[in-house]
Structure formats: structure tokens, C-alpha cells
Amino acid sequence: MDDHRKQWNERQKQLAAALKKKADHGRAVELFTIQHSAMHAPGLGQPGLWSLDAELWEGLPEEKARWLPPGGEHTIAWLIWHIARCEDITFNMLVARGRQVIDQDGWMERMRSGVYDTGNTMTPEDAARFSAEIDLDALRAYRAEVGRRTQEIAEGLPPGGFLRKVDPADVEKIREAGAVAEGAAYILDYWGKQKVAGLILMPATRHLMIHLNEAARLKAKKM
Numbered sequence: 001m002d003d004h005r006k007q008w009n010e011r012q013k014q015l016a017a018a019l020k021k022k023a024d025h026g027r028a029v030e031l032f033t034i035q036h037s038a039m040h041a042p043g044l045g046q047p048g049l050w051s052l053d054a055e056l057w058e059g060l061p062e063e064k065a066r067w068l069p070p071g072g073e074h075t076i077a078w079l080i081w082h083i084a085r086c087e088d089i090t091f092n093m094l095v096a097r098g099r100q101v102i103d104q105d106g107w108m109e110r111m112r113s114g115v116y117d118t119g120n121t122m123t124p125e126d127a128a129r130f131s132a133e134i135d136l137d138a139l140r141a142y143r144a145e146v147g148r149r150t151q152e153i154a155e156g157l158p159p160g161g162f163l164r165k166v167d168p169a170d171v172e173k174i175r176e177a178g179a180v181a182e183g184a185a186y187i188l189d190y191w192g193k194q195k196v197a198g199l200i201l202m203p204a205t206r207h208l209m210i211h212l213n214e215a216a217r218l219k220a221k222k223m
Contacts, residue, residue: 004038004050005209011035012205019197025159032154032200039208040147041140052212057140060219065136067223068128076215077131077139078119083211084143085118086187086203089179091150094170095157095196100179101146111138120184150204162197 001009015035018028037046041053056076065076074082085102092100102108108116112135115122122130171192174180180187191199 004052005213008035008038008209012201015205016201019162019200022160022163025157025162028162028197028200029155029157032205033151035205036147036151036154036208039205039212041144044144044147045151052209052216056212056215056219062136064219064223066131066134067218068124068131069218069221072218073124073127074214074218075127075131076218077134077136078122078127079211079215079218080139080143081113081115081130081134082119083203083208084139084146085179086207087150088146089118089174090191090199090203091146091153093174093177093179094166094191095199096153097167097170101149102142107138107142107145111135111142113139117179117181118184118187120187121181154200154204157196162195162200164196166192166194166196166199168192 011031012035015028015031018024018031033045034049037044037051038049039052042049042051060076068075088100088102092098102116112133113130114133115130119127119130171188174191175185175188
């Protein structure tokens, strides 16, 4: 594990501790902004930070981003879609209790996506087909907008806001919208048991690190 990832993991422990205390609200927001920014393109929230997203896309050929390894389940394009959708759904529907980014400004059309949910129930064949059709530039722009909106929401929470429990009615709205496929209801069960602090940790930080690292391993594989 390189120094950047080690430092990120250490800060993640500090973030988890700060999220538990109303008195540490300001510190929690500061740490979250750093941790979250490191998982997005440079310039989001904390300019000048190491960016795992930038590291991933540097020198990455388009065909590699769309490539499904023999016997594999995911592509880099699918991973980017999945983390962006999970972040969009949780922060905009469960934390802000409003509309998703994807439902505004024509993002579905811009990305040329026939998929709306998180992609958890896709077969490898589905993932390969999705990855061949998605507009990668629009996908990256969508994820950047999701990240910007996430930080805006987090910064706007009042002291104690991280300790608020997810409202079951908001979880049901996700189900009704089809943002999570019926076969992936376990995700809704998990989200529904969380406080906002839990969603800060997973999916808005740790989930991004897990799947961006998976994408980095795919990038390193030979086609």
C-alpha cells in the first residue's frame, strides 16, 4: 500500500470518530471533504490533494475502460457508474431528501445509458454491453457533478446532522423509483439501517476507495 492510501486510511479512522460526536461536527465536515475529494477528480473541495480518480484515468485508453477481462464481472466503466449511482442515490434521496442528480439536466440521455439503477444485478454480459454503449466523458462528468453535490449537502448539514437516522419513507422512494433493482434489495436494507454518518463512511468514502482500487487493478491487467 502506497503512502497516499495509508494516509487516507488513517484519516478515515479519524473521520469515523469525529462523526460520532455533535461537538466534532466541524472537524467531521473538514475530514469528509478531504477524504471524499481524494476519491474524485482534482479540484473538488480540496484542490491540490492526491486524487485516486486522476491516478486511475491518467494514461487509461478508452478500450481498457470498457474492457471486461476473461472470467471477470466488472469493467472500469461499470465500476465508475456503480459508485456514482450509489453516491447520488444515498446523498440526494436519503441525506438531502430530494432529487437525484441523474434526474436533472438530461444526464441519462447525455450518458446514453439504458440503465438507471446501481448495476448490482447485472451479469458480466450486461456489464460488457453497458460499458460498450456508455459515453465515458459524460459518465465522468456525471460523477463529478454527483461529487460536487455531495459536498454541498454535507457542508450544509447542521451540528448533529450526521447522527440523524435514515427515514424508512425515503428508502421506499428509492425502491419505487427503481434506483435499486429488485434483486439488490439488500442494499436498501443496509442503507435503511444507517445514520447519515454511516452513509458518509459507506458509500461516500470507503465504497469509493474499494471500487477505485478495483478499477486500478483492472487498469494494470494485460488485455
